[in-house]
Amino acid sequence: MFELSLRCPEDRVDVLSDALDALDALSVSVEDADAQTPAEQALFGEPGMPPPKDGWQRSRMVALFAQESGAQEASALLQAQDFFEGCRLLGIQAIAEQDWVRLTQSQFAPVEVTPEFWIVPTWHEPPAQAHQIIRLDPGLAFGTGTHPTTRMCLRWIARNNVKDQRVLDYGCGSGILAIGAAKYGATRIDAVDIDEAAVTSTVLNAEANHVVLTAGLPEQAQGLYQTVLANILATPLKVLAPLLCSHVEAGGALVLAGILERQADELKAAYAPWVQLEVADSEDGWILMTAQKPASAA
Structure with missing residues (x-):
């Protein structure tokens, strides 16, 4: 060379x-x-x-x-x-x-979500303290756990009860959030994305992690969900506000990421007609925003 x-x-x-x-x-x-x-x-x-x-x-x-x-x-x-x-x-x-494959792999170590929850590439052994893991290798689809927005969403899943819930992962990318929800007990999971390659990636990653979910294009998202997750970016999140809120059942949770700290007020204003967003987590200039849909909401 x-x-x-x-x-x-x-x-x-x-x-x-x-x-x-x-x-x-x-x-x-x-x-x-x-x-x-x-x-x-x-x-x-x-x-x-x-x-x-x-x-x-x-x-x-x-x-x-x-x-x-x-x-x-x-x-x-x-x-x-x-x-x-x-x-x-x-x-x-x-x-x-050089062994370029080994060199590349050495750059990707297990990623800690919480002390008990880790994202582990297939060529690594899980850390001893990991009670829950997602097996995921770096790839083309967005969301492999190395970005703060992904970790914050997964932390929220780990710390909130999604057991037996119907969950929507909107803009699923690699499917990591949907897989995380399945790992923590969600039983009816829809993962949707506008990119067919992301849908394929989600299906393959779900199979590799031995979880059951349904992946498809956005029109697959139908009806109400107890938790709606969307890790995209602030501008599309503002555009999608009516749609995403319409999928959250009364009393359900909305979890949004891909938002910079300075964009918090913009998102609060965009979602104000339906829910009251609050900052739930932050990391490296990024924030996680969540809301609970009022129990009386339609």
Whole structure:
């Protein structure tokens, strides 16, 4: 394996990425060329929204090639192009062979939800103190337990009685919340998502965890539920307020996540016609908001 390194200005990142892809690079990564210096730039944007800029003022690009000849050819061809002006070749070097699967797996350890409740990748043994576990490997679907919003929802499930309840997981992603509800005794669980890949992922993850649930597209959600869970983002949660509230039975619980601390008042206002939302948990700038539907509500 050989690594071709380049430095380029912000406006050349996309064209160089496309060119490297066309030149059969196995992968292309981009990082701040000024990282760990006073000139380092943060490009954090709001979740679900594009970052404030497409790239750093100076980016370091690294492309991997299977053969040194491929890296050398790509280097020569790129340097001959007009769009390479202002860019610089940093070098080509051999990369030691590694067990990439094992290296990747080592980055994902069991995740603690509560001291007794853990999310454990299939290649790990559960911690000794884990009385309840969800087996889940990192994948494409959102919600593998590493994000605070997922952990807060699972903590709520673990600390509240969902035994024998009918539960709706709206925007199920990997199905982790629906699986968590099943682990804690819910018996009639619907998990829905607009993404068919998420539905498939949920079915497979449920089977791997030996729990029973029904997964499908949003129209599958029908009738009333004693608990409705939705870990999405603030904007869609506001749009979905009438729908989600209509699925909560009188006296039932609504549990919402994917909300930043500064968005609490927006969500309270959006849901005020139906329920009174309150902040129930917080972690790393994210909050969990919950409400109980009035017992007299229709």
